[in-house]
Amino acid sequence: MSERDPVYELCDAFVLDFAKLSPVQATMCGIRGTFDGWDDYSVAGADRLHAMLQSYRDRIAGLAPTDDRWSRVARRVALEFLDDRILFFVSQDHLIDLNNIESTFQHIKMVFDLTDATTLEGATSVATRLETIEAPLAGYRSTLSAGLALGRGAAKRQVLAAIQQARVHAGTTSSLLDLPRSIGAALPAETALVQRIERGVAVAQAAYAAMGDWLERVYLPRAPERDPVGAERYARAARRFLGDDLDPKETYAWGWAEIARIDAAMRAVAEQIRPGSSLREVVESLRTDPSYSAGGLDAFLEQMRALQARALYELSKSHFDVPAPLHRLDVKLAPKGTALGAYYIPPSDGFSRAGTVYYVPGDDTSYPVFEEVTTAYHEGFPGHHLQCGLQVLFADRLTTLHRLLVCMSGYAEGWALYAESLMHELGYLDRPEYVLGMYLAKMLRACRVVMDIGLHLELAVPEGLPAEVLGPARPGEIWRYDLAKQFLEHHAFTRPDFAASEITRYLGWPGQAISYKLGERILLELREEVRGALGERFDLKAFHGAVLSTGSVGLAHLRDVVREELGVPAPS
Numbered sequence: 001m002s003e004r005d006p007v008y009e010l011c012d013a014f015v016l017d018f019a020k021l022s023p024v025q026a027t028m029c030g031i032r033g034t035f036d037g038w039d040d041y042s043v044a045g046a047d048r049l050h051a052m053l054q055s056y057r058d059r060i061a062g063l064a065p066t067d068d069r070w071s072r073v074a075r076r077v078a079l080e081f082l083d084d085r086i087l088f089f090v091s092q093d094h095l096i097d098l099n100n101i102e103s104t105f106q107h108i109k110m111v112f113d114l115t116d117a118t119t120l121e122g123a124t125s126v127a128t129r130l131e132t133i134e135a136p137l138a139g140y141r142s143t144l145s146a147g148l149a150l151g152r153g154a155a156k157r158q159v160l161a162a163i164q165q166a167r168v169h170a171g172t173t174s175s176l177l178d179l180p181r182s183i184g185a186a187l188p189a190e191t192a193l194v195q196r197i198e199r200g201v202a203v204a205q206a207a208y209a210a211m212g213d214w215l216e217r218v219y220l221p222r223a224p225e226r227d228p229v230g231a232e233r234y235a236r237a238a239r240r241f242l243g244d245d246l247d248p249k250e251t252y253a254w255g256w257a258e259i260a261r262i263d264a265a266m267r268a269v270a271e272q273i274r275p276g277s278s279l280r281e282v283v284e285s286l287r288t289d290p291s292y293s294a295g296g297l298d299a300f301l302e303q304m305r306a307l308q309a310r311a312l313y314e315l316s317k318s319h320f321d322v323p324a325p326l327h328r329l330d331v332k333l334a335p336k337g338t339a340l341g342a343y344y345i346p347p348s349d350g351f352s353r354a355g356t357v358y359y360v361p362g363d364d365t366s367y368p369v370f371e372e373v374t375t376a377y378h379e380g381f382p383g384h385h386l387q388c389g390l391q392v393l394f395a396d397r398l399t400t401l402h403r404l405l406v407c408m409s410g411y412a413e414g415w416a417l418y419a420e421s422l423m424h425e426l427g428y429l430d431r432p433e434y435v436l437g438m439y440l441a442k443m444l445r446a447c448r449v450v451m452d453i454g455l456h457l458e459l460a461v462p463e464g465l466p467a468e469v470l471g472p473a474r475p476g477e478i479w480r481y482d483l484a485k486q487f488l489e490h491h492a493f494t495r496p497d498f499a500a501s502e503i504t505r506y507l508g509w510p511g512q513a514i515s516y517k518l519g520e521r522i523l524l525e526l527r528e529e530v531r532g533a534l535g536e537r538f539d540l541k542a543f544h545g546a547v548l549s550t551g552s553v554g555l556a557h558l559r560d561v562v563r564e565e566l567g568v569p570a571p572s
Contacts, residue, residue: 006063007074011399014056014078018405021049024111024136029404030348030392036125038132041104041139043146050089057082070397073550073561077402080554084240091236095147098154099508100161100501104140108133109169109208112179113335114345116353118186123193126179130200134207141214148222156223157481158508159215166212170205175335177201227455227481227507234456237511241409242518243554246511248453251518255449256462258517259491260469262446266439272432283440283493286370286433293366297333300367301359305331307376308357308385311428319426319541320382320548325351326389329380334358342372344379346388349404355385371437377423378441383416391551398551409512410555414519415547417445421520444492444502445520448513451487452506454479481507522555523547526562533568542566 019026023035039045060078088094097103111129116122147153168174179201184194229237231248238246270282277285286292294300308329316322325347334343347355357379377383391403420438429435453459461473471490473483481503488499506513526547531538546565550558563570 005066005068005071005074007060007066007071007078008399010056010060010063011074011078011401015400015404017052017056021045021052024107025405027111028107028114030346030353031404032349034119034121034125036128038108038129038136039139041136042142045139046089046094046143050086053082053086053089057086069564073397073553073557074399074402076557077406077551077553078399080243080557081401081406087236087240091233092147092150092152093233095143095150096152096154098144098162099158100165100504102509102512103162105162105165108136108140109165112176114353116348117179117183120187120190120193123183123187123190123197126183127193127196127200130176130179130197130204133204134210137207137211141211144219148219153219153223155227155507156220156225157227157504159220159223161504161508163212163215163220166208166215170209170212174205174208176204178335228458229456229510231457234453234510238514239511241511241515243408243410243558244522244556246514246518248457251514252450252453252459253462254521255446255453255514255517256465256469258446259443259450260466262439262443263468263491266436266443269432269436269439273436280493282436286436287368290366292370292433293368295366297367300369300372301331301333303369304357304359304372304376304380307373308380311377311381311423315382315426320386320544322381322386323390323393325393326355326381326386328354329385330354330356331380332356332358334360342375342379344384344388346384347392349392351392355380355389357385370431370433371440373429373434374420374423374438374441377428378416378420382422383419384412386419387412387415387548387552390548394549394551397549402551406552408552408554409515410519410522411552411558412519413516414521414523414555417442417516417520418523421524440492442517444488444494445516447488447491448502448506449517451479451484451503452510452513455481455484455503455507456510519555522558526559529571530562530566530568534566 015031019031019033019035022039023037024039026033027035040048057079060075060082063075066072066075098105112126115126115129117126144153153159169176180194180198183190183197187193234248235246238248267279270277270279274282274285294303308331312322312327312329316327328351342357342359345353345356345358347353357376379385388407391398391406394403420441423429424435424438429438454461458478461470461475461477461479463475465475472486477483484503484506485496485499488494488502489496492499494502527543530543543562543566546562547558549565550561553561559570562568
């Protein structure tokens with residue numbers, strides 16, 4: 001690969017231009033530099049971003065063909081990324097970009113959580129953004145209004161979730177109120193700046209109060225009641241997250257088969273833990289028995305850090321090549337007002353911001369561990385932290401666009417779920433309750449497959465399934481919010497508040513929830529394909545290296561690059 005390869009130069013230029021038009025995304029993606037501006041979230045701003053995307057798409061598509069492997073990867077990744085972002089505007093999905101977990105609404109707040117405010121430059125950018133936050137919110141309101149004028153709006157359920165989040169950001173429990181204290185502790189000499197941030201927090205809280213009022217008074221009455229997005233939009237969304245075409249009927253049936261398989265495995269492990277007890281009784285005992293709890297929040301976080309440290313120490317070199325920067329992994333509490341569930345934020349370019357696992361605590365005073373061990377390996381190492389961290393490091397083969405902007409959910413979440421199974425295979429789930437915790441996590445992801453497809457395509461529950469698989473569902477029943485919530489509580493033993501947050505997420509973020517199990521499915525199928533083709537020459541570490549060497553790619557692309565890397569022909 002030549003340093004002058006034009007696709008790399010074009011991708012470098014694109015990242016610079018993208019950061020100018022989208023400084024919020026630049027901060028969130030960890031692009032080098034300190035940003036204190038806001039995206040223009042108005043319709044005019046969207047048009048400018050759309051035009052820039054199209055310009056780079058045309059230039060990259062017009063490049064002369066190349067035989068260089070990594071150049072071909074770079075071009076395919078760039079074109080798929082640009083095509084997806086262009087389709088977002090062409091389909092006018094930006095006019096209804098409002099949900100409970102991953103939309104412009106969350107990004108405007110999240111940028112404060114992801115800015116390194118321990119430096120003078122970072123703290124100053126926080127102050128500037130706090131002082132000017134009304135501008136992006138106003139532009140965002142104008143775009144949402146444009147959607148309403150065309151008869152398009154986010155569903156009421158998503159609007160209500162956003163209103164609730166706005167009230168948190170404007171209220172006395174807002175994480176915005178923590179900014180002056182934390183920045184003052186990091187920069188004790190900057191008293192004038194801290195005072196400026198205090199005033200900025202007041203500005204931001206007033207802006208969020210106004211945003212919540214506008215959503216409730218203006219947007220909510222015109223928001224549609226219906227949650228399902230329909231087959232066309234769902235197919236578009238699923239391809240965005242999978243990087244592959246979806247056969248919804250086959251996948252729906254496969255999801256039900258996975259629920260049956262995992263349910264049987266859970267019952268077998270529960271019998272090992274407490275012979276003669278029901279699965280529900282075992283799960284409840286693991287959640288309430290103090291002997292299975294970390295005891296307190298600090299102890300819980302410390303135990304999660306210890307899990308990561310042990311895995312990194314023992315698996316580096318033996319199963320993965322882990323560069324030194326990835327040995328730093330933070331574990332923190334998530335900011336208040338975040339949707340329930342642990343999540344991971346990748347390191348910034350240059351690793352000034354470490355990869356971080358965030359935990360969202362509930363209202364409990366005890367912290368059961370049995371479900372969290374597998375989550376630690378999913379969100380941290382060898383899950384997201386290894387996959388995302390390597391992608392940031394692969395500057396010798398991947399374009400800047402690929403390293404910092406591309407995250408294909410099927411690949412990323414598929415790898416993280418695969419990592420859970422791998423840690424079980426390697427003996428790290430060394431207590432039966434940890435194995436049950438893994439199966440509970442997999443049951444959640446299997447339920448997501450049938451619920452996400454079933455909800456958005458309004459499918460019927462199949463006939464002929466046993467009662468333990470159906471749970472609260474009835475053959476022929478059409479999927480709706482209430483059924484999905486009951487189904488998740490029954491099969492994955494989730495708390496009602498978590499189930500409500502999850503189903504709202506699926507309805508507002510179509511296609512993403514299926515990416516975990518479908519990504520894992522492809523990785524397991526690909527591993528067996530490679531094993532069958534190579535026989536005794538199959539090497540698990542080499543397979544993992546081939547998967548991780550690509551950076552985040554679509555699942556169709558992943559099959560191609562792994563086969564090429566390991567010399568395995570595609571099935572005829």
